[in-house]
Amino acid sequence: MEQLALLPVEREKEEIIEYVLKDWIEPYYSMKLKSGGYSPKVTSTISDMPSSPNNSFRSSTEDLVIKNLTAKEWIIYFHSKLNNLPEQLQQIIEKKYLCRGSDGKYPLDQKVYLDLHLSRTVYYIRRKQALYWLGLALKGDGENFEATH
Secondary structure (H helix, E strand, O other): OHHHHHHHHHHHHHHHHHHHHHHHHHHHHHHHHHHOOOOOOOOOOOOOOOOOOOOOOOOHHHHHHHHHHHHHHHHHHHHHHHOOOOHHHHHHHHHHHHOOOOOOOOOOHHHHHHHOOOOHHHHHHHHHHHHHHHHHHHHHHHHHHHHHO
16 A cells, blocks of 8 residues: 555656656757857848848847857756755766767766766666756756746
């Protein structure tokens, strides 16, 4: 009977872990790239045609800066929540999900737990904890961040 009571809690944990992986970890690399330096288009163009149907001003450089700023804010927000986790859980997420090899792939779990001097079992338990706690932190007011950006 007690085991049945745990099922909804475990399901909720899995949903939060799935949320953090899908909505935060997966787009992390592209957001990091977007938040980096940008090269504005400096070639001027002359045309007798309006740039838009209502002749309003539109700057591709301005658009790029806005996207860059939004990505930087996203990265800063993500790291502010990650930095609230205990150090070992931060290290697990950073080494496993935030660093990619030269081939663009995430490192193998074995490399991560050996680098952190953890046993395999402890690593998998802590990795799940890290994702869950990060998910709770991001979901707490992260929905507000996503809605405004």
